[in-house]
Amino acid sequence: MRVDKYLWCVRYFKTRSKATDAAKKGRIRVNNDIVKPARDVYPGDIIQVRKDQIDYKIEVLDLPPSRVGNKLVNLYRMDRTPAEAFEAKKLISLNQDYYRRKGEGRPTKKDRRDLTDLLRQEEE
Incomplete structure (x- = not known):
């Protein structure tokens, strides 16, 4: 098939x-x-x-x-x-809901850099 x-x-x-x-x-x-x-x-x-x-x-x-x-x-x-894949998706969706409210427009470069720094800190 x-x-x-x-x-x-x-x-x-x-x-x-x-x-x-x-x-x-x-x-x-x-x-x-x-x-x-x-x-x-x-x-x-x-x-x-x-x-x-x-x-x-x-x-x-x-x-x-x-x-x-x-x-x-x-x-x-x-x-x-793996169950971690579903948990990661849930965290990403929660992060997007909190970080960027509907109608606020696209994130700026500074917003993206701040988010990248935050994610790096969580990995360590």
Whole structure:
């Protein structure tokens, strides 16, 4: 099964065209190789998908016959995404909400530098 069709079938993308676009932009890897949308996937493959600032890691368990319901998705894939990825996304969204209120315009260079300095301090 094509990698774009597989990701659409297991509900990582809302449409196949969005899955195809992600593959064309290099956001999908199979076994650590950047792939084209037509690359076939097989049970046992590890797929990495960069979507919404999260690096999802999926193990293919089986190939679905077509798009499956939300309750059946776990029969066809095992999600190996680390929990830290979701926490980081939550922190980024909270930071953006606090830092820049809606309607205040784009951040200035000084704002960006201050934010970079703050993030460096948190890493240390």
